[in-house]
Amino acid sequence: MLTATYVLLTLSIEQKKERHFISRLLHYVQSIARRPQEIDPVFIESQLKELTSFAEARHQRKVEACLMPAVRAAEPNCAPLMNDLESLSKRGSAMLKAVYRCLHRAMRRSASQGRFLCKTIDLYCNNLLKRLDKEEQELLPLAQRVISSDEWFEIGSKFLAQDDDDAASRPELRPSRAYPHQSQGHSFSRHASV
Numbered sequence: 726m727l728t729a730t731y732v733l734l735t736l737s738i739e740q741k742k743e744r745h746f747i748s749r750l751l752h753y754v755q756s757i758a759r760r761p762q763e764i765d766p767v768f769i770e771s772q773l774k775e776l777t778s779f780a781e782a783r784h785q786r787k788v789e790a791c792l793m794p795a796v797r798a799a800e801p802n803c804a805p806l807m808n809d810l811e812s813l814s815k816r817g818s819a820m821l822k823a824v825y826r827c828l829h830r831a832m833r834r835s836a837s838q839g840r841f842l843c844k845t846i847d848l849y850c851n852n853l854l855k856r857l858d859k860e861e862q863e864l865l866p867l868a869q870r871v872i873s874s875d876e877w878f879e880i881g882s883k884f885l886a887q888d889d890d891d892a893a894s895r896p897e898l899r900p901s902r903a904y905p906h907q908s909q910g911h912s913f914s915r916h917a918s919v
Contacts, residue, residue, distance in 0.1 A: 728881035746776040761839025799871035
């Protein structure tokens with residue numbers, strides 16, 4: 726059960742971080758929507774990249790690749806939920822492409838393109854929020870009920886491997902070398918702060 730707790734805690738922390746990214750971007754977009762001539766497309770692009778690299782990678786690698794297959798295998802009646810989540814993901818991908826097209830047009834500093842960009846980002850972020858709500862309210866509780874301890878262990882192992890890959894590619898996530906006596910193994914505190 727400890728592994729299930731680790732997986733669910735990891736997902737919960739990452740969902741909170743994703744909500745923070747979404748909130749920050751939505752706040753900027755909503756505050757600037759009335760003054761589209763003041764939109765900073767470079768800032769929006771950097772915020773959007775930060776959000777999408779985290780949100781999409783988390784969802785694809787952890788939820789779609791690890792959790793959803795385990796739930797699908799354990800609960801044959803989960804097809805409607807899985808279809809909803811997959812639909813939200815596909816819709817989100819299409820919206821993200823539209824956001825980037827709008828972003829490139831907005832770089833021409835057109836007020837109408839700026840307003841359209843704000844609206845498109847708003848739609849994309851709200852789709853992400855809907856997907857997060859469905860994960861939190863339906864997928865995770867279902868997973869807790871139907872996934873076996875062995876499957877939780879396998880999912881937890883995949884999460885740890887992915888976190889290690891992230892740490893290897895992102896220096897800020899690597900263990901500190903200042904304390905050579907510390908184990909380089911997995912610690913919940915390191916992963917929980919990601």
